[in-house]
Amino acid sequence: MADKLIRIGTRGSQLALAQASEVRARLMAAHGLPxxxxAIEVISTSGDRILDRPLSEVGGKGLFTKEIEVALLEERIDIAVHSSKDMATALPDGLSISAFLPRExxxxxxxxxxxxxxxxxPEGATVGSASLRRQAMIKRMRPDLNVIIFRGNVQTRLRKLEExxxxxxxLALAGLNRMDMAHVATEVLxxxxFPPAPGQGAxxxxSRLGDERADGLVAAISDQPTMVALTAERAFLxxxxxxxxxxxxxxxxxxxxGTVSLHGLILKPDGSEMHETHRTGVVEDAEMIGRLAGRDVLAAAGPDFFEGWAA
Structure with missing residues (x-):
């Protein structure tokens, strides 16, 4: 395995580089490699460059993965490292999620x-967030607050706060933990x-489908409980x-x-309406549990719930 350089593709933020370094360290330990x-290859993504508009207006989650996935398909990198919550539910043809690290x-x-x-x-205070989920949940908790869009990586958002x-x-506690910055948090939810985004913390x-070398490398560091949990969450999504x-x-x-339990929730963007469900079953049925949970909340919300605000 050491006869050819293993190229790891990642975004260039401090958090993304910490995540890529963690993958490299685990692969080194698992395979006895120096x-x-x-080689950690930094790839600039549209999501990193477009900071003045909500993600929903400029392409959604794929903006943080598209350029990296192109590099993977073109074999300029061997594996890509992502935050799971940035991953679309449908991946490009020829690619798959081949491993999850133990969840933070x-x-x-x-x-x-x-x-x-x-x-x-205080009443009328301003809270900044780029996440529609966080915005909606804040508005549900405190309808009096002014919620604005806060784009950028962790350091950028903290700078905006200081300004x-x-x-x-x-922010996600997982990212702060990975950068030894958990001390900046004033409240843990x-x-x-305040349930997380699907995939948060993982x-x-x-990798490319059928790439036996990559599959053999990452299989040694993949965490099965995280794989099961994320299968359920991504099926819900x-x-x-x-x-x-x-x-x-x-x-x-x-x-x-040997059971998996899922808490799923949907909200209107203004926080005025919320529907949630809890489902439990055996781990072998993780995907079906997620799908049934999705049907639960859709049935409760009714056919017009997403009308007028979801593309």
Whole structure:
């Protein structure tokens, strides 16, 4: 395996590079390879370059993966490392998610300047977030707050906060943990009360279908419980035809008894209406559990729920 350089494709943010480095470290340990056997290839994506508009207006989740997936298909890289929550439910022909690393903390955190918690923010305070899910959930908790779009990587959003563009923002605890920055959080939100985005906290590896060398490399570091949980969450998302245009939350957990439990939720963007479901079953049925959960919330919401605001 060490006779040919292993090229890892990634975005160039501090968090993306930390994730690619974690994949490299795990592959080195699993296969006894030196660091020199790997090359981390930074690929600029549309999502990194377009920062002045909501993702829903310029192409959705694929903006963070498209250029990397092109490099993978053109064999300029061997594997791609992504944040799982950035992955569309339908991948380009010829590509697949071949591994998930053990999942980090799934929770969101609030970083407050005007107050340490969402509930103690003064009336009319401004909260910045790029996520429709977070925006809708904040509006549901505190309809009086002014919620604005906050695009950019972690460092950019924290800088905007320091500049006074908002009184608070929300980030994933997993990303902060990976950069040793968890101390910036002023409130950690429980996943029951504030469920995460499908895939949040999980690093995934994408590779070409039929690439035995890549499959052999990543199989050694793939985490089965994370694979099961993400299968359920992504099936829930797929059933809802979910994208960056729809506020959707999902969190699946895998028990020691061989069961998987899924909490799924959809909201209207203004937070005025919410529908949620809980489903449990055996891990072998993870995909069906996710799909049935999606049908649960669709049935409860009715056929007009997404009308007028989801593309």
């Amino acid at each position: 660091e020199e056997a790997f 903390d799934v929770r969101d955190v609030f970083i407050g300047k005007a107050a340490p918690t969402i509930e103690t923010l 006074g563009q908002a009184d608070g923002t929300l 429980s996943p029951e009360r 690093i995934c590896i994408e 797929a059933e809802l035809d979910g994208s960056c245009r729809t506020p959707i939350a999902a969190h699946a957990t895998v028990g020691d008894d």
